Each structure stands twice: as C-alpha cells, then as structure tokens.
Amino acid sequence: MSEAAAIPLDARAPVGMVGGGQLARMTYQAGIALGLTLPVLAEHPDDSAALSGAATSIGSPGSLEALRAFARECQVLTFDHELVPPAHLAALEAEGVVLRPGARAMRFAQDKAHQREVLGALGIPVPFNRRVASVDELAMFGDELGWPCVVKAITGGYDGRGVWIFDDPRQASELFASGREFLAEAFVPIDREIAVLVARRPGGETVLYPAVETVQVDGMFRESVAPAPMANDLRVQVGELAQRIAEATDATGILAIEFFLAEGRVVLNEVATRPHNSGHYTIEGAVTSQFENHLRAVLDWPLGETWLYAPAVVTVNVVGVSETDPRANLRKALAVPGVHVHLYGKGPRPGRKLGHVTALGDDPGEARERAVRAARLITGEETGGLP
C-alpha cells in the first residue's frame, strides 16, 4: 500500500521489465494490444523477449548500475524472474524507483526460509521445515521427522533446481561442503500438484484464476490442466489460501502459488511473484491472460476477468530433446487441430523450455492428447507426415 495509485503517461515507458526470457516475451506481446511498448533489461541481445521486438537494454540483473540506468527509462519496474539481489531492490526503492512487486513481496519468492516462516506463522499450511547448515543438523532433523528428507536451496532455486531428496544425511555431505545454509523440509507424500494465479493491484484488489492441476517432470513444469479436477471443498480452500497469501505478501502483479495435495491436505509448495508457466494456458484459455493482467495490475488498471473460455484448457511445454530448431517441425504440429503453439525463439538444447502448446476442448483428456501430440511433433519425439 506504499505504492502510488495511478501512473500518468509521460516520456518514460509506463512499465519496463527486468529480465528478457519468455515471460517478458509474452508480456511484451500482451502489451502490444494495450498500446504499451514494454522495454526489457536482458542479459543478451538474443534473449527471448529481445527477439520479440521489445526495446532491449543489455545488462545483468545483478548489476545495480544496470538496474538504475534501466529504471530511469521507466515509470515502474516489474520482473520476469527473482534474480535481482534483495539489496539492489531495497536500494532502488530507497532511491524512489517504483517496483511492482516491491522488494518486500519479492522476498517471499527469493527466500524460501522467510516465505515458510512468515506464511507459516499466519497459519498457511507449509511443510515442517528448519534451517540446516551441516550433515549433523540434517541428521537431527531427519531422525526427528523421518526419512526421506527434502533439502532446498534457500535462495536461487527454481524449476526443480535447488531441490534434493535424501534418504540418509551422509548423501548431503557434498552439499554442505559449501558452508551454505539450506532448508530441510519434511517429505510430503504428494498426490497431486495444484497451482493458482492471483492478480493483485497496489490497492489490494485481486482477481483469482481457476486452480489448475500441474505436472512436473524432474521438478520441471511440464503440463497444466484447467480447471483442476478436484473436490469443491478443496477448491474453495485453495482459493482462500491463495487470497490470504496474496494479502500477506502485499504483491503487485501476478502471484503464482503452487500447492501440494497430500492425503487430503493442502500444503504450500512455492510462491512466485510474477507470471508463471502454470498460467500460460490463460493466453487463449481465459478471458484475460496472466500477462495482460500482470500489466494491468502493475499499472494499477482495472483487472480483467479470469473465467475459462472452454470446459478444459490444457497446456503442454515444448522441452528440447536435441539441437533441432523447433521451427523446423512447426508445420507438422500446426496440422494438429485446434492447437495454439508458442515458440520462445530460444536456441534448442535438451531439457530447455522452447515453447508451449495450448488446446481448448470439452474434455481434458482429448485436449491434452492434441497438445501433447503437437509438442512432441515439434521436438521430434513424434514424427508425422508433412501435411
């Protein structure tokens, strides 16, 4: 609530985005319709958003000087990642730069220990956790809570990176050799994973997207199915938790909240204070895309509606399996009926997110089948006759 309400149009861009990845690319694309030209601060001139035509400043999110220079061109800064050091965020705010989300909200995504501590204290169900800095401390935690144990990097982890599962504390000796502190967590026997997007304006107004079921492979996001097939009481509970978390973080823009469903309970998994892979389905599947609502929220404009345009909306990531340019197989994928293909312009390599495919339909299984087929035709995992 410390942020100013409305932003007048002046010579600076109304909003600029730190980071030049696919989230910035799709935010840029959404901005075109609103007459916004979103400049980005990217590390490389061939970053995804730079290739989409965004005015690009080259600079590291770790450089306060680069951030300052970029901030001078924009009325408000927002982010496509959590990689700006908290001290830089604090320095920028102290200098009067408007950050949306602000440093305080970003910390919930940047510092897992802080996130667990603050949200846990508010009664949000988080996994039982403790900071550990040695094999002995992990052993004590695991012997108390039971094995296996989850160990997470407190900062810097994402998409499965920075998460380990250990059956025995000695397996973690290499990890602790760095002298760093980690977060040990009780292992949650996950039945399913759920994600909820919230868009929130500076004044606190929010809109909630329908909960989606998500599928991870090796910790990396791979699929979403909207709406998540789940019992109504759980749906209500997840929505209420998401609202409370949005309020607690005081975030502006899109907030993506991931939950575990485990033995009938809802447990918080992760919080991201930016557009998120679990919300790509909103581009075609919801009245207002997460990217447009992120811009609206960051600009303190009225938020758009979030209902679905079809009974089932399935999004499947295109993840590289080789060095093949995804555009080489694109025409095969476009022969699959009713699929929306998004390529990010990124150089192909195995394990890299190169794009995604969304399909709308009446039945989630049928829509998923089309989306998976198109994604696998692009990567070359399936081959099809050339139409």
Add this chain to the structure above:
Amino acid sequence: MSEAAAIPLDARAPVGMVGGGQLARMTYQAGIALGLTLPVLAEHPDDSAALSGAATSIGSPGSLEALRAFARECQVLTFDHELVPPAHLAALEAEGVVLRPGARAMRFAQDKAHQREVLGALGIPVPFNRRVASVDELAMFGDELGWPCVVKAITGGYDGRGVWIFDDPRQASELFASGREFLAEAFVPIDREIAVLVARRPGGETVLYPAVETVQVDGMFRESVAPAPMANDLRVQVGELAQRIAEATDATGILAIEFFLAEGRVVLNEVATRPHNSGHYTIEGAVTSQFENHLRAVLDWPLGETWLYAPAVVTVNVVGVSETDPRANLRKALAVPGVHVHLYGKGPRPGRKLGHVTALGDDPGEARERAVRAARLITGEETGGLP
C-alpha cells in the same frame, strides 16, 4: 498454383509484409507466437507495425526500388494493403520474387472493374455495372437502370472512400472533370451486410470462417457480429460463393469477401486479398486468428481451425472523435467486464481507426453492449468513474 510449395528456413526472414498499418501490427503480434519475426516495409517510422517492434524498412509501396530492397530480405512478400502498383507487382514476380498473394490475385482487390468483370462472368452475383467516363455516360446508365446510381473509383478506393451515390448525373460533373474512368453500378437496396473470411494455401487448400454481419458508418467499417444471424440457406450460399471467389482469384493468405443481402438475394460488394477489419474478432473469438492463418497460408503451412470460442463474438472499432490519446481513457474501458482492447498506437484524430474492442458472450446484444461501451469510453464519447 505457380508458387513453390514449402519454404525452407534460411538467413532471410521467412515472410515480410509490405505496409506498416494495424494489419501488419497484428500480423506481427501473431508471428511472435510462431517464432517468426515479421519485417515490414512501412512509410514512416511511427507507423503502427513499426511501433509494435517489427524490424522496419522505410519506403513507399509506390517505389519499385524500395520494394526490391525489401524483397531481398524476405523469402516471401505479403501485404497489409492494396497500394502497390500492379506494374510493380508484375515486375517483382518477373524478377523471381515470391508474392503471396500474387499480382494476379491482388488485381481483384485493386481493380474493381476487373473484379466485377471476371467474377460476374463466372456467375458470381455482382451489381449491374458499366465503366463510365463522363456525365453523359453516367446519365445513360442511370436512365437505363434507374436512379440513384452508385459511382466507384475503379482503383484506390477503400473504407467508403471512392464511393458516391448520385440521384442525378449532373451531381457527378466535378468527378468526371478529372478525365478518369469510373465504375457505375446499379444501386443495391441493402438490407444487411455480411463478410466472410477465407484462408487459402498456395496449393488451393482453404478454410472458411463463419460469416459475420458487419455495420458500416459513412462507408467505414465499424462493427462485426459473429456468427451473422441469417437463414441457413443464405449462410450456405454465402459460404459457397466465398469458396468459388477464393478459387477464381487464386489468392494466397486471407481473402475477405463482403456481400450485401438485398431483398433476399446475395450480391458481392468487395474483395480484399489480406487480413481485414471484419476478421479482427478472430483474435480472441476463433480458434485461429485471421493473422495467424494469413501467416500459415502465406508460408504454406497447415491452416488452423476457424470455429468460434463463444456463441457470440462482437467487435467494435475505436474511431477517434478528438485529438485525445486513446491510452488516456484506456483504464476506464478495461473496467468493462470481459472486453479485449486493441490499440494500434496511431496518433488520434477524428474519424481515424485507433483500435478495436472484442467481447465474447452468450448473447450478441449483451456482448455488443460491452464492446460499444468500452470503445466509447476510450474515445471519450462516454465517460465513466475512474475504477
């Protein structure tokens, strides 16, 4: 069918667009998702598409040299308008430049007399017409067919420009003072206007979009309602005519065909060989937007499906009434539920198309109400409290 089938990826852009208006802007936006970076040949650096981030060459569509230089950067050229002189199109094709649509197809949009003559000879219902070059010739035509008479510029007219209705031949004396030839047409007592989009690949494969009802004000396109409320036999007839016209023109890409419904008959009004205002509704309202299908067709990729995502999809143009920047009122419009706003980045002035608004719904009247309200809030014709 003279065009090559598939286009390999090489150092040149797969496709470039001549013209930098809002059609190029929205085509560029659609291309981002497909990993295409569509360069444009624009007349001014602040043309709509140039502002959207498209790599922009500055040059006039009337300059063969500018067209040649632009063609060297692209494997295929397509167009956001019909303003390239036919002789230039022919010259480019003679030099081996791949034009999609080609010069032959473009002529149907560029030369109304040719269009009427060729399509009329194929049995397509066109208004009775004759070339006239003087008041006397017009008088003879009108006395034979009855007054009022419609007089059209044979080339260069669009969006109501280049069309006159005369009750008396003497009213046309100023027009004929130029010595130019015009097309005189029998006045059609229009009940309603209908538009149909066809996307067509070089090999002849087509997909047809649902017919929409359109509303013109002073000859300028203002609204579309999809699907057009019309009797099924007329719907079938319109679809068949559109298919036959697509075949006759041998066009590649989007072909927009406008019809009059007059006393239960279908009469051809206009043919455009490019994305069209009557298809803006497809961005959110149809499975595949006209802009994506234009790119797919021009690249000879499989065409996307064309069914509607809602029972009613209404698009209303934002037409300037003053010098007010449409972005100034944007936030008011975004408070209207479920509207998709598109601004073209164009400088405001009365009578200029500055953007459009699309609303999906179950009922066309209700959806139209929302779209009209949002459009009028942007222009300032309506005022609303600041949300």
